[in-house]
Amino acid sequence: MWQKTFWHINSEFNIKATAYDRWNSAGIIAELAKEGLENFTPFGQGFGSMSQPAKEIYALAMKKLLIHDANPVLRWMISNVEILTDPADNIKLAKNKSREKIDGVVALVMAYGVYSMMATKETSTPSVRILEF
Incomplete structure (x- = not known):
């Protein structure tokens, strides 16, 4: 369900990058990438x-x-x-x-x-x- 929210926000606002805390986040970023979401930037x-x-x-x-x-x-x-x-x-x-x-x-x-x-x-x-x- 939360993936749909990300899809909606990405399509509505043309998001170029999403910052994420690189500590302990490899799993969630990999899951989001499998869903087709991209442009994640470690910060x-x-x-x-x-x-x-x-x-x-x-x-x-x-x-x-x-x-x-x-x-x-x-x-x-x-x-x-x-x-x-x-x-x-x-x-x-x-x-x-x-x-x-x-x-x-x-x-x-x-x-x-x-x-x-x-x-x-x-x-x-x-x-x-x-x-x-």
Whole structure:
């Protein structure tokens, strides 16, 4: 049943890539590939992968180019995010409130990271719009 949802979303929105956490996900990605779904891009959860897109999402938000239509779930998840910094000033998202969720924010950073990798140099400063289904 969930495959039909993926098919519907892929056909309706012409999805070019889907970021996924590469840790412990080989099985599900293989199953989705058997169903004909493609364009999966592995994306790590460490400082190396998360820092640049997280910083860019923050910059877009400060410029009011992160449009989320006052989505209460995303707002709640953002309030649960804590930022970890390494000695090289890289950042990544953390959830130190063990019962609270930040998955939507992590997904946003991952999606933006893959988008940034795919964007050409001619692309102007993007805005990001969160769509509700």
